Amino acid sequence: MELRVLLQEISQRDGVSGFEQLLASYLSQQFEVFVDETRTDHLGNLIMLKKGSKGFPRVILCAHMDEIGLMVTKVEKGGFLRFTSLGGFDVRTLPGQVVTLYGTRKVKGIIGFTAPHLQTDTEKKKSAEMDQLFIDTGFPEEQVKELIPVGSVAALQRSVVELMNQSCAGKAMDDRAGIAVLWQCATELQKLTHEADVYFVATVQEEVGVRGAVVSTYGLTPDLGVAVDVCHGNIPGAQEHQVSELGKGPVITSGPNIHPVITRKLTTIAKDYRLPFQKDVSPGPTGTDARAIQVSMEGVPVGLLSIPLRYMHTSVELLDLDDVKQGGRLLAYFVSSLDKNLVEELSC
């Protein structure tokens, strides 16, 4: 399979936080040819091991497979569904979206809101709050109650849009782009030797508080880890220090959440192999799996590799495919370089 096709497939599949099972089984098929063992833990994290020649060190490469989504809180008169969010939506981006509801069966719906003609003067001046929106399925109330009970989840529906050059936009690129980086890394590793046991971990529930990484890291007790996630791409109006450029390579983060030796190693590898990369600094705990990995057990040295992406947490998250590809290659050369010496360096 081509990287472009894989990313398109996994972006279009649904897996909102806490309900990742279907996506997990698709992912395990896609990684099957590269790995030696696959298992799922109690919370649904997908853990895939590719054994190394020495079985040491043990490294985890984490990307979260969950996406932000919606959950039904109440069925109103007339069959309109009230909802809350799983993860952080900008409510302004929701009206007009098409959603797939997972009730007793799959049902399509749209997110509705009062038409401009019917809005009061105050409503016109203020953007809607989530509790003013609703999902409309077209079904009558009685049938809605049966088909889509309270607690059902919904994912935004969006086909990937291919744009100029290498760029494409879609839903859930945060963090299916990270999953695609892991996949590319696994592909590259077929051609490389590595001493380290590599665990590809597709984590769950990152968007509701990095929960999957908490338990999967505890379960694996790795020597080190790298989280792969997305960061903000450049757009007009954003401050330069907050964004990275699309198409200029993956971003290597440094900061207190990140072990400096891993940052240095990733940077050196990128330079040695002439791979494009960018740098950024995260002054506090990052909003990624790295946050949970770092403080697991007695502490786990962790690095962070990010793919620049515009319009985060919308259904048109836009990225450059080449950044994903280069991220996978960088990660593979990094894994291939891991040995006893590096682990010793980590603890100095």
Add this chain to the structure above:
Amino acid sequence: MEALLEKLTKTFGPAGSEETIRAVILEETRPFADDVMTDNLGNLVISRGKMDQETVLVAAHMDEIGIMVTYIEEKGFLRFTNVGGVRIETLLGSRFVFRNGTTGVIGLEKQKEKKDPGFSAYYLDIGVRDADEAKKQVQIGDTACYEPSFGRQGRRVMAKALDNRAGCAVLIEALKALPRSLPLGVHFAFTVQEELGLRGATPLAYRLNPAYGLAVDVTRVGDTPEPEYKMGVSLGQGPAVKVKDSSVICHPAVVEKLKSTAEKQGIPYQIEVLERGGTDAGAIHLSREGVPSGVLSVPCRYIHSPGEMVDLDDMENAASLLQSLLQEPW
């Protein structure tokens, strides 16, 4: 159930000061325990059945919200901070009681502006003349809870601390009704400091390392005038099976287990999605390598006020659902 609820809600036990409530619960539960344990943080665990097989941890927090004295003024007025999520709008005129029985009423300084005054504008007046007299009864760091009050109107009970003595009562009633032999070991845990961030349940789940987790706690309802959140849970329509709150997305297998048990036993239940708030399940499910966890909720109005309200039918149905659940194979 009513008598037990009255006893539990009238007992003192702000987060971090659970000794008294723990003693009361221990007295109620000891005759039904195979094993009793209090851990380093003060969590009380009543165990039943074989512990060498898979266990389920059933947790209800026994702490309640309250206030803590931060400063004693010259004239004997007490300044305080909140212990847990005390709602400022419930303060003025409320009475608070310390462990030693000292009672005070809350006053408010004159407000120059109309905006919400913070905690610093309120004080507790325990009826003393000066600081020396105050210090004979209360020290900085002492905690107090709402003055006990208990009322019943029809099937509805009004009291302080129904969050979460209602959950404690459900555990105790289920424990009393359980048969000798159970398909799996059960830890009934009465946890501390939930109101401060699930602090009791975190180390307890680590220690017990259960196969499954279940929290029993109160939840909000959407059936009052202009509720804060639109939600499909009403008082008196049965206990609620939680799908999600801010602390946990419940494990689908545990949600299913609760629903199917209720259906099998003909117990009414509701499905709950809570937008704000957390329970001990938030801590339990993230323990070690992850613990499949769920929550059984008692619908409750006016949570975190001196007049919380639950329905006795919901309470009894919650207890029978829990009791049936623990007799099912998992």
